Amino acid sequence: MSGLPESLAHLPPEQQRALLAELLRRKAAAATSHPLSRGQRDLWLWYQISAQTSRTEFNVIFAWAIRSPLDVEALRRAFQTVVDRHAILRTVFGEQDGQPVQRVERQQPVHFNVTDATGWSAEQLRAELDERAHQRFELEKGPLLRADLFVGRAEPVLLLAIHHIAIDMWSLSILLDEVGQSYSAYRQGKAPVLPPLERQYPDFVRWHDQLLASTEGQRLRDYWQNALRSAQPVAQLPTDRPRPAVPVFSGACHAFTLEAELTERLKDLARQSRTTLYAVLMAAFQVLLFRYTRQEDLTVLTLTVGRQGADWAGVLGYFINPVALRTDLSDNPPFFTLLEQVHQRLMAALDHQLCPFSLVLESLSEPAPGEPRLTDIFFVFQKSHRFGMERVAPGREAASAIGVPAAGESGAQLVLGSGDLVLESFPLAWRANQRFVLQLMMVEAGGALSGVFQYAAELFDPATVARMATHLTVLLEGIVAAPQTPIAQLPLLSAAEQQPAPKRLTPDLRSRLQQALRKKESP
Numbered sequence: 001m002s003g004l005p006e007s008l009a010h011l012p013p014e015q016q017r018a019l020l021a022e023l024l025r026r027k028a029a030a031a032t033s034h035p036l037s038r039g040q041r042d043l044w045l046w047y048q049i050s051a052q053t054s055r056t057e058f059n060v061i062f063a064w065a066i067r068s069p070l071d072v073e074a075l076r077r078a079f080q081t082v083v084d085r086h087a088i089l090r091t092v093f094g095e096q097d098g099q100p101v102q103r104v105e106r107q108q109p110v111h112f113n114v115t116d117a118t119g120w121s122a123e124q125l126r127a128e129l130d131e132r133a134h135q136r137f138e139l140e141k142g143p144l145l146r147a148d149l150f151v152g153r154a155e156p157v158l159l160l161a162i163h164h165i166a167i168d169m170w171s172l173s174i175l176l177d178e179v180g181q182s183y184s185a186y187r188q189g190k191a192p193v194l195p196p197l198e199r200q201y202p203d204f205v206r207w208h209d210q211l212l213a214s215t216e217g218q219r220l221r222d223y224w225q226n227a228l229r230s231a232q233p234v235a236q237l238p239t240d241r242p243r244p245a246v247p248v249f250s251g252a253c254h255a256f257t258l259e260a261e262l263t264e265r266l267k268d269l270a271r272q273s274r275t276t277l278y279a280v281l282m283a284a285f286q287v288l289l290f291r292y293t294r295q296e297d298l299t300v301l302t303l304t305v306g307r308q309g310a311d312w313a314g315v316l317g318y319f320i321n322p323v324a325l326r327t328d329l330s331d332n333p334p335f336f337t338l339l340e341q342v343h344q345r346l347m348a349a350l351d352h353q354l355c356p357f358s359l360v361l362e363s364l365s366e367p368a369p370g371e372p373r374l375t376d377i378f379f380v381f382q383k384s385h386r387f388g389m390e391r392v393a394p395g396r397e398a399a400s401a402i403g404v405p406a407a408g409e410s411g412a413q414l415v416l417g418s419g420d421l422v423l424e425s426f427p428l429a430w431r432a433n434q435r436f437v438l439q440l441m442m443v444e445a446g447g448a449l450s451g452v453f454q455y456a457a458e459l460f461d462p463a464t465v466a467r468m469a470t471h472l473t474v475l476l477e478g479i480v481a482a483p484q485t486p487i488a489q490l491p492l493l494s495a496a497e498q499q500p501a502p503k504r505l506t507p508d509l510r511s512r513l514q515q516a517l518r519k520k521e522s523p
Contacts, residue, residue: 033101034202035209036093038356039306039318043165044093044100047139057435058164060172061133064414064423065155071187072114072149075158075421078182079147080110081192082175086316087200088166093139104202111146118152125150129159130429137163157426168320169382170305175316180416187420201317211354220355224324225363227348231326232297234375235289237438239459252457256469258449258476265480266449273336273483275343278381281442281449283342284479285379286327287335287487288472296330299375301436302346304353322357323349324374332486335479378439412445440472470494 036044043058083089090108094101117125132148144166148159167175178194185192211217258266270277282302289298306319325345329338364374412425439454451472453465471492478491 033096033103035205036100036102037201037205037208037318038358039321040102040165040205041100042358043318044139047165056134056136059134059137059161060164060167061159061161061428062172063129063133063157063159063426063428065157065426066422067155067413067424068420068422070151070156071183072151074183074186075149075179076110076112077186078179078192079112079145081182081194082178083108083110083143083145085178085194085197086175087202088317089143089145091144091166091201092142093165102202104200105142108143111143113146113148115148115150116152117150117157120150120153125153125157126429129157129426132159133161133428135161137161139163139165155424158423165318167316168305168318170307170319171316174314176414176416180421182417184417184420195314197314199311199315201315204312204315204317204319208354212356212359217355220352221359221363223348223352224355224360227345228299228324228326228360228364228374231299231324231364231374232295234437235293235295235298235377237289237292237377240461240464241459244458248456248458250457251454252460252462252465253455254453254462254465254469256451256453256473258451258473260448262473262477262480263444263447263449266476269339269480269483273339273343275339276346277444278383279339279343279346280479281381282325282346282379283327283335283339284472284476285440286329286342287338287479287490288468288475288492289377290329290487291471291475291490291492297326297328299324299326301325301357301375301378302349303380304350306353308354321353321355322378323353324357324360325349325379329487332488334484334486335490336483338487339483376437378436380439380441382441382443467497 046058084107087104090105091102092105094103115128117128120128128150129148132146135146137144144163146159146161148161150157150159162172162175178192181194182192212220266280267277270280273280282300286298286300289300290296301322302325303320304323306321307313312319325342327338327342327345333341361374414423415421416423436454437456437459440451441454442449442451451469453469455465471494474491474494478485482490
């Protein structure tokens with residue numbers, strides 16, 4: 001058989017044909033295989049590590065009650081349209097020559113499962129939602145998106161689960177936008193008209209790899225190496241229990257809401273200081289950490305969208321990239337002065353956000369055994385973006401809008417398409433595998449700020465984190481009242497905590513922390 005090496009020419013014809021078929025298969029696979037982005041590689045590694053466990057922390061899950069007349073077939077076709085349109089939703093993962101790769105399937109039927117829930121109790125429905133939401137994705141087989149619709153109720157319920165390796169919050173907003181537009185079109189008997197999509201996620205990976213290999217990529221790496229050189233150890237927060245030698249990754253959350261008046265005053269401060277609400281909240285969080293630890297060199301991770309330029313604005317995929325914000329809190333600066341520093345460093349971090357965090361870590365020295373390499377504290381600010389979030393009711397519901405149920409409550413509404421699809425957030429049981437000691441997520445929606453503290457449950461009691469949220473609220477109120485106050489003198493304790501503790505109580509974490517904070521608030 002021509003084309004085979006001479007050493008293989010002695011093989012029987014049937015073996016030669018089988019070998020040729022295998023060579024052609026590999027050639028075709030190589031033509032359709034793409035490397036993973038840096039962020040995807042990290043998620044693929046976590047996926048492999050957790051293969052023998054039930055951990056599903058990278059399932060991005062949302063549930064909604066449908067508050068508008070429902071056309072089931074139009075909704076199915078809308079989801080299929082989005083899957084057909086975006087390559088990342090038709091992608092499977094594997095390894096080739098020892099390297100992780102992603103392959104885009106030409107076609108893939110959308111996972112759109114309709115279940116008749118007639119006669120189900122609320123407990124039955126919640127149990128089924130919880131089980132399906134946390135089913136493990138098989139990245140080697142796909143699909144990466146699952147839509148489950150429960151009908152036979154006064155209000156149908158839609159469950160959407162997507163693996164994080166295919167999506168981020170920006171991408172979710174695009175997906176819901178396009179599902180809404182497509183649904184409206186199909187209900188009217190028309191074909192959806194969506195903006196042209198000239199690029200796909202593998203195009204971004206290729207472009208990004210080329211960027212990192214260029215002089216610009218070296219400039220990005222140099223910036224982060226200089227910014228984080230000799231950064232101090234991670235924040236030593238007081239905990240209810242000692243840190244275990246091996247992290248347990250058990251998580252819990254505490255949701256809270258700021259009053260609309262306080263939210264508006266924080267926005268006013270951002271305008272007066274010519275900064276941003278993001279910077280104000282980040283600076284306040286840094287002050288909170290400083291007051292708890294007395295460490296003057298603090299580093300906190302925050303997320304960036306990773307989409308510089310309009311080329312990638314409409315593309316679905318995993319673009320987000322953590323960046324490390326290092327803050328100097330020495331010499332007890334006024335908050336207004338600290339805010340200026342945080343704003344400048346945040347802007348610089350955003351300008352250098354295309355350097356993958358994994359590359360930044362590689363340039364740092366090895367940490368002490370059991371310690372993270374840089375920090376284990378995270379801050380996320382999610383502003384209402386694109387998919388009807390401006391219509392989210394203020395208050396408690398905002399926590400659900402960023403993916404964390406707000407203490408079992410619901411009510412946030414999304415109005416999609418031409419108003420044909422109205423979704424109201426439906427609370428899900430929250431399972432957490434916490435990879436960070438502490439994470440604060442803030443969302444601005446409906447004129448108010450809401451937040452969620454996610455924390456390592458093996459370290460903190462729920463009451464401790466609830467007090468932390470109260471301290472942050474008191475701190476923010478003190479900041480807007482007198483932003484020129486030195487950060488060590490800003491108020492932190494609630495009125496109840498300022499009362500002397502009864503002498504008969506045995507000193508515990510709470511009393512020790514209160515005593516320390518009172519000393520710090522003293523002139």
